[in-house]
Amino acid sequence: xxxxxxxxxxxxxxxxxxxxxxxxxxxxxxxxxxxxxxxxxxxxxxxxxxxxxxxxxxxxxxxxxxxxxxxxxxxxxxxxxxxxxxxxxxxxxxxxxxxxxxxxxxxxxxxxxxxxxxxxxxxxxxxxxxxxxxxxxxx
Amino acid sequence: xxxxxxxxxxxxxxxxxxxxxxxxxxxxxxxxxxxxxxxxxxxxxxxxxxxxxxxxxxxxxxxxxxxxxxxxxxxxxxxxxxxxxxxxxxxxxxxxxxxxxxxxxxxxxxxxxxxxxxxxxxxxxxxxxxxxxxxxxxxxxxxxxxxxxxxxxxxxxxxxxxxxxxxxxxxxxxxxxxxxxxxxxxxxxxxxxxxxxxxxxxxxxxxxxxxxxxxxxxxxxxxxxxxxxxxxxxxxxxxxxxxxxxxxxxxxxxxxxxxxxxxxxxxxxxxxxxxxxxxxxxxxxxxxxxxxxxxxxxxxxxxxxxxxxxxxxxxxxxxxxxxxxxxxxxxxxxxxxxxxxxxxxxxxxxxxxxxxxxxxxxxxxxxxxxxxxxxxxxxxxxxxxxxxxxxxxxxxxxxxx
Ligand code: SF4
Ligand code: SF4
Numbered sequence: 423x424x425x426x427x428x429x430x431x432x433x434x435x436x437x438x439x440x441x442x443x444x445x446x447x448x449x450x451x452x453x454x455x456x457x458x459x460x461x462x463x464x465x466x467x468x469x470x471x472x473x474x475x476x477x478x479x480x481x482x483x484x485x486x487x488x489x490x491x492x493x494x495x496x497x498x499x500x501x502x503x504x505x506x507x508x509x510x511x512x513x514x515x516x517x518x519x520x521x522x523x524x525x526x527x528x529x530x531x532x533x534x535x536x537x538x539x540x541x542x543x544x545x546x547x548x549x550x551x552x553x554x555x556x557x558x559x560x561x
Numbered sequence: 562x563x564x565x566x567x568x569x570x571x572x573x574x575x576x577x578x579x580x581x582x583x584x585x586x587x588x589x590x591x592x593x594x595x596x597x598x599x600x601x602x603x604x605x606x607x608x609x610x611x612x613x614x615x616x617x618x619x620x621x622x623x624x625x626x627x628x629x630x631x632x633x634x635x636x637x638x639x640x641x642x643x644x645x646x647x648x649x650x651x652x653x654x655x656x657x658x659x660x661x662x663x664x665x666x667x668x669x670x671x672x673x674x675x676x677x678x679x680x681x682x683x684x685x686x687x688x689x690x691x692x693x694x695x696x697x698x699x700x701x702x703x704x705x706x707x708x709x710x711x712x713x714x715x716x717x718x719x720x721x722x723x724x725x726x727x728x729x730x731x732x733x734x735x736x737x738x739x740x741x742x743x744x745x746x747x748x749x750x751x752x753x754x755x756x757x758x759x760x761x762x763x764x765x766x767x768x769x770x771x772x773x774x775x776x777x778x779x780x781x782x783x784x785x786x787x788x789x790x791x792x793x794x795x796x797x798x799x800x801x802x803x804x805x806x807x808x809x810x811x812x813x814x815x816x817x818x819x820x821x822x823x824x825x826x827x828x829x830x831x832x833x834x835x836x837x838x839x840x841x842x843x844x845x846x847x848x849x850x851x852x853x854x855x856x857x858x859x860x861x862x863x864x865x866x867x868x869x870x871x872x873x874x875x876x877x878x879x880x881x882x883x884x885x886x887x888x889x890x891x892x893x894x895x896x897x898x899x900x901x902x903x904x905x906x907x908x909x910x911x912x913x914x915x916x917x918x919x920x921x922x923x924x925x926x927x928x929x930x931x932x933x934x935x936x937x938x939x940x941x942x943x944x945x946x947x948x949x950x951x952x953x954x955x956x957x958x959x960x961x962x
Contacts, residue, residue, distance in 0.1 A: 508612065508832055508844055508915045512747050514899075515755040515911040526899065529916035546672060547748055549614065549834035549913075550844070 425473040427456070427499060427540065431492035432466035441468075441491070449482040450474055456540050469496070469540060499540040499555060502533035506552035516547040563856045564602045568939040571605050571852050575933055582606045582930045584923035585769045585851075585862055592863035601859035606930055606937065609766040610783070610848040610922030613759050613914030614834055616745065617725035617796060618843045619655040620681055620823055623717040624692065626650055631704035636694040638680050645694075649702055653722075654680060656843035666838060670743040676841020679833030681721075684713050685785070686828035719823035721785055721831075725795035727847050729767030729815035730871055733758045733891060733910075735903065738877030743838020747913055749876055756873065756901055756910045761919035762866045762893030766849035767815045769862045771808035772947055773800070775851050777940025782819060783848030783926045786830035788935065789821025791849075794944040799953040808861060809869045811890060815944070819847065830922070844915075848922040850930060852937050866893035873903060883955065 430441070437460060445451050451474035460466045472479065486493050502522075509530045513522045521537035522544060524530070544553040574580040581604050583591065588607050592600040622643070624633075632649040636642070640660040643652040658677035665671045684690055689710045698705045713719055734746030734757045742749050747757045762768065770776045780791040795816025802814045830846030853859050872887035874880050879887070891901045896910050929935035945951045 509917040510613075510844075510915045511912040512757070513911075515750075515757070515909050516748060524899065524911075526897070529897070529912070529920075546670075546835075546837045549747075549836050549842075550832055551674075551835060 423473065424476050424479045425471065426479070427469070427471050427496035429494040429496060430466075430468045430470070430486065431494070432468070433490060434464035436490060437464055437466045439489070441486070441489075444485075445472070445482055449478045449485070451478060451482055457542075496540065500535070500538050500542070500544070501554050501556050503552045503554060506550055507531060508550050508552075510549065513544045513548050513553070516543050518543065563598055564853075566605065566852065566854050568852060568937055572936045574605055575930055575936055578931075578933060580605045580930060582608060582850075582927045584920070584927055585609045585764050586920060586923065588859075588862055589763065589865045592859065597856050597860050597863065600863065601853055601856040604853050604859070607769065607851045607853060607859075607862040608848060608923040608926040608930070609761075609764055609769045609851065610846070610919040610926065611727060611761040611765050611914060612830065612844060612846045612918030612922060613761070614745070614836070614842045615723060615726045615845040615847075616657050616842045618681075618721070618723035618845055619653055619677065620684070621718065621720045621722055622652050622654060624650040624652065624711070625715075625717055627704060627707055627709075629704045630702045631694065631696050631707060632699055632702035633694045634696040636692065638690050638692060639675070639683065640691075640693075641675070641677050641680050656681060657840050659841060665840075670838025671840075672837065673835045673839070673841045676833070676835070678841050678843035679835075681823075681843055682828050682831055682833040684719065685823055685826050685831050687713055713824060720820060721789065721823045721826065722792070722818075722820045723845065724818050725797060725816045726819050726845055727766050727795070727817040727849075728760070728813050729765070729771070730810050730869070731759045731813050732874040732880070732887075733871050733896065733901075734876045734880070735873055735888065735908065736877045737875045742877055743836070744876050745836055745839045745842070746876060747911065748837060753903055753906055753908050756896075756903070756908045757913055758871060758893075758896045758910060759913040760871065760893065761914055761916055762869055762897070763864060764916070764919045764923055766847060767817070768809050768864065768869055770849075770851050770858070771804070771810065771861055771864075773815060773944045774858060774861070775854065775940070776817070776849055777943045779938055779941035780849065781935065781938040782821075782850075783846065783922055783929075784819055784821040784826070785823070785846055786827030787821055787823075787825030789819050790938075791817050791940075791944075792820045793818040797953055798945065798951060800946050800949060801952055804947075805868065805870060807864055807868050809864060811870055812872050812887075817944075846918060846922050848926040850926055850935070850937055866897060869893045871896070873901075
């Protein structure tokens with residue numbers, strides 16, 4: 423079993439292809455879409471969590487790349503810069519997944535990356551700009 | 562006979578290394594356990610703290626004279642405009658100033674990535690600051706333009722002067738409307754999606770001296786990580802509001818104007834902030850020591866979150882329209898629990914003022930006093946309190962011909 427967060431970039435020619443359907447049907451993977459958008463140039467971006475059998479997962483990645491999609495693997499999508507954080511707590515009611523919570527009674531903030539769904543709401547909601555997105559390790 | 566102390570006695574104990582200091586949080590348990598009389602007898606000083614966004618903040622800067630000399634008419638620091646209507650090379654940089662090219666809320670909700678507060682943080686961090694200035698030129702100040710860089714250590718004076726800091730209590734902001742709003746009280750989700758508050762409550766300086774018995778003009782304080790002073794009462798100071806029996810105001814009341822030498826301060830306690838859809842500002846660390854002159858002052862310092870209340874205000878309607886009234890009161894203990902009840906609805910709460918920061922400031926100030934590095938100062942003059950006739954006035958609005 424593997425579980426990975428990925429960003430797929432679709433050139434405009436592929437935006438209308440049933441990619442998700444194929445990932446599920448042909449590779450028996452579970453797909454959890456975190457974010458999807460299409461820019462004015464009709465290029466698509468899909469952020470998702472993919473899980474399933476390891477060899478199927480690898481075959482699916484190859485298939486996606488062969489089709490002309492750009493695949494980025496998200497290892498640590500959102501980072502909490504602890505030294506920038508003032509522990510104000512403002513993000514605790516913004517984060518929808520419970521990844522940013524206030525420890526009580528200490529009243530310090532804690533970031534639990536494993537709960538983060540990469541919605542990116544905290545990036546602009548944090549007044550001290552302590553949350554950052556990091557796209558590392560592109561495949 | 563209940564305890565009585567003078568400033569001189571307390572300072573002598575500080576010099577002798579015998580002073581007993583507690584934070585406003587620590588003293589609560591002591592007062593509950595031993596009673597007010599004993600707590601007052603044991604403790605000489607109680608320290609307070611707060612670390613929240615404070616928009617009415619800024620720095621007076623003297624840049625030094627260039628050759629040839631220049632009477633600066635327009636100045637920008639890292640692109641952010643400063644006020645120049647003073648002598649030739651004196652300027653004032655405000656925390657909420659924005660670069661002229663900032664899209665502000667034309668790109669709603671605006672991000673306000675870099676404003677006056679961020680310049681102040683960079684300045685105090687010792688980073689290089691770009692100065693761009695222009696002038697009309699005079700016989701004595703002929704230069705018309707300059708572009709250069711400088712660091713804090715290279716200029717004559719940088720004086721943090723904040724006309725309104727340390728609000729004694731504040732509103733709890735909610736949104737009764739049906740779309741998300743972006744305010745100086747943070748992001749407020751529709752239909753009571755969240756309630757944001759902004760006070761350190763039981764640790765907050767002015768909530769521990771609600772009637773301003775000890776804090777006055779000239780009180781020595783912790784400001785931005787250095788030593789500063791109370792200069793005056795702050796703008797919009799409004800002591801005559803309704804209070805609970807413990808003396809704390811039920812709505813925003815007293816404020817402080819504070820000042821200090823920026824060169825002593827630290828970027829840890831002066832932080833540039835960007836409030837989505839609202840603007841740039843500065844998070845200021847402020848801490849005030851309270852001398853326990855008698856048992857009554859100890860009773861004020863022993864106040865706890867359960868006994869301090871704040872009004873719930875709708876920022877989608879009542880606040881922007883300046884309509885009076887509120888949706889009820891809630892205690893800081895309830896606010897800090899993470900949820901409150903408004904008209905039968907459970908609403909999650911979030912602070913904007915860092916309680917962890919407030920606690921660290923109160924501890925730091927306690928350490929300075931215990932180490933003999935910080936003496937208490939008797940105010941040169943009291944601040945207007947409940948007995949004054951000061952009131953908060955709205956702007957006069959006249960219909961002009
Ligand atoms: S909003 Fe930003 S600064 Fe405040 S607690 Fe969250 S991460 Fe820290
Ligand atoms: S990206 Fe979304 S889920 Fe992750 S920490 Fe930020 S607000 Fe929470």
